Amino acid sequence: MELKKTPLHAEHLRMKARMAAFAGYDMPILYDEFSGGMLKEHLLVRQAAGMFDVSHMGEFWIRDIDAVSFLNHVSTRPVSKMAAGKAQYSMLLRPDGGIIDDIIIYKIDDQTFWMVVNASNLEKDWKHLQNEATRFPKLSLENVSEQTALIAVQGPQAADVVQTLIPKAIDLKYYHFFSPQKDWIVARTGYTGEDGFEIFLPSSSAVELWTELENRKVMPIGLGARDTLRLEVGFPLYGHELTEELWPQETFASFAVDSTSSFLGSETARKAPRYSPLAISTNSSKPIREREKLYIGDQEVGYVTSGSVSPIKRTGMALCLVKSEALLSKPKTFMLESAGKRREALAQDLPFVTTARVKGKKA
Amino acid sequence: MAANKEPGMHVPEHLLYTKNHEWARIEDGTAYVGITDYAQHALGDITYVELPEEGQSFNKEKVFGTVDSLKTVAELYAPLTGEVLEVNAKLPSNAEQVNEDPYGEGWMLKIELSDEKEIEQLLPAIEYVKLIQKQAKK
Numbered sequence: 258m259e260l261k262k263t264p265l266h267a268e269h270l271r272m273k274a275r276m277a278a279f280a281g282y283d284m285p286i287l288y289d290e291f292s293g294g295m296l297k298e299h300l301l302v303r304q305a306a307g308m309f310d311v312s313h314m315g316e317f318w319i320r321d322i323d324a325v326s327f328l329n330h331v332s333t334r335p336v337s338k339m340a341a342g343k344a345q346y347s348m349l350l351r352p353d354g355g356i357i358d359d360i361i362i363y364k365i366d367d368q369t370f371w372m373v374v375n376a377s378n379l380e381k382d383w384k385h386l387q388n389e390a391t392r393f394p395k396l397s398l399e400n401v402s403e404q405t406a407l408i409a410v411q412g413p414q415a416a417d418v419v420q421t422l423i424p425k426a427i428d429l430k431y432y433h434f435f436s437p438q439k440d441w442i443v444a445r446t447g448y449t450g451e452d453g454f455e456i457f458l459p460s461s462s463a464v465e466l467w468t469e470l471e472n473r474k475v476m477p478i479g480l481g482a483r484d485t486l487r488l489e490v491g492f493p494l495y496g497h498e499l500t501e502e503l504w505p506q507e508t509f510a511s512f513a514v515d516s517t518s519s520f521l522g523s524e525t526a527r528k529a530p531r532y533s534p535l536a537i538s539t540n541s542s543k544p545i546r547e548r549e550k551l552y553i554g555d556q557e558v559g560y561v562t563s564g565s566v567s568p569i570k571r572t573g574m575a576l577c578l579v580k581s582e583a584l585l586s587k588p589k590t591f592m593l594e595s596a597g598k599r600r601e602a603l604a605q606d607l608p609f610v611t612t613a614r615v616k617g618k619k620a
Numbered sequence: 621m622a623a624n625k626e627p628g629m630h631v632p633e634h635l636l637y638t639k640n641h642e643w644a645r646i647e648d649g650t651a652y653v654g655i656t657d658y659a660q661h662a663l664g665d666i667t668y669v670e671l672p673e674e675g676q677s678f679n680k681e682k683v684f685g686t687v688d689s690l691k692t693v694a695e696l697y698a699p700l701t702g703e704v705l706e707v708n709a710k711l712p713s714n715a716e717q718v719n720e721d722p723y724g725e726g727w728m729l730k731i732e733l734s735d736e737k738e739i740e741q742l743l744p745a746i747e748y749v750k751l752i753q754k755q756a757k758k
Binding site for chain 2 (some may be wrong): 261287289290294295296481485541542543544546565571
């Protein structure tokens with residue numbers, strides 16, 4: 258199968274990115290000749306600002322009189338109370354409660370919504386939404402993923418840089434957006450825990466924005482650092498922490514479910530969880546790997562869904578999925594097993610690293 | 621042979637190499653051992669190196685340790701048979717030295733050679749360059 262290319266593909270090659278297949282696209286994993294490596298890219302976003310090409314993600318328009326009732330039906334949080342200009346993290350569930358995808362819904366007005374979905378789930382999401390749409394006569398769905406680019410600018414200096422290009426962006430509050438021109442959406446959101454923006458724009462304008470950002474010394478950041486950045490703040494990733502086999506209450510995204518309203522899968526979403534998400538850390542710089550087994554004593558209780566080493570703390574960090582019954586006694590100490598060797602890991606409150614947008618629990 | 625500036629393709633002439641991408645610097649019956657620029661570049665950011673204890677012995681081509689990068693874990697193979705005289709004590713807390721200076725500060729072991737005849741089986745720089753050029757094209 259030939260890999261798809263984002264509108265910025267030639268830019269990545271010019272910047273000598275190491276490319277790899279991701280969700281059917283040929284995507285930049287790191288720009289080491291530019292940045293000096295994945296760790297440096299990570300630190301750059303924590304300390305300055307970086308830009309990410311995430312144009313592989315999917316975008317849909319949901320329009321017309323039935324838009325609100327349709328979204329209240331397919332997503333895990335009602336959109337009725339959303340203000341125009343507000344974005345909301347949410348999920349799509351199967352009727353049996355399995356997670357189809359995690360998404361963000363943006364309210365333009367009462368009859369116009371924008372939805373961003375994971376690239377790896379784009380086709381199944383689109384089919385699911387079209388199937389459910391048959392029950393709503395006054396509804397129009399449009400898939401604009403192919404003609405839409407998405408550039409994220411993230412880091413403590415992101416606002417300073419972006420406002421030189423899009424002046425009103427500085428006034429946005431977290432999880433709010435505005436449209437500076439037709440087919441552009443500038444949202445104060447991100448997947449790194451830092452302040453920053455996600456800028457949806459027509460594919461034909463992507464190279465221009467990318468090079469304008471480059472001229473302002475914003476470094477390109479690959480999907481490799483994107484993964485350690487999101488992991489450090491405990492953001493779940495579909496296919497790892499979220500899957501069709503899991504219910505929302507069994508994941509780190511359980512907050513994104515409204516506890517009182519009725520929606521597709523809501524009955525299951527209120528059952529007692531079978532599994533529980535757990536964050537762990539080690540005291541060594543050996544990365545924790547996905548699929549490593551987790552033990553309490555000699556009893557296998559779960560496994561790692563995403564793991565690495567924190568570039569900030571230089572210690573192992575991982576998100577795990579554990580049988581709920583094994584956590585009833587609130588155990589703090591676990592054993593990780595990899596290649597027949599065991600090492601100790603400790604339960605850890607999220608985030609692993611406190612950032613501008615992810616502070617964690619107040620002590 | 622001029623120094624190659626391509627990332628991951630630096631191969632100093634005065635060292636000897638293995639097809640597993642280790643290098644050896646021979647000095648009076650001992651050898652310093654590490655991994656090549658090609659190996660560190662392929663692994664990416666290295667965060668952890670596990671090395672043996674001093675006094676342990678390894679046969680040629682046996683695993684003496686592991687190296688973890690953000691991306692993957694790789695085994696380290698002894699280029700020559702011998703006893704470990706010294707390990708680079710700085711590496712456990714400064715694993716990135718293997719990325720930054722694989723032939724210098726990123727060295728891993730100093731071993732006392734059991735059989736100096738094995739040296740002849742190692743690859744000279746010119747042969748190792750051919751090997752990695754072939755692999756880089758794949």
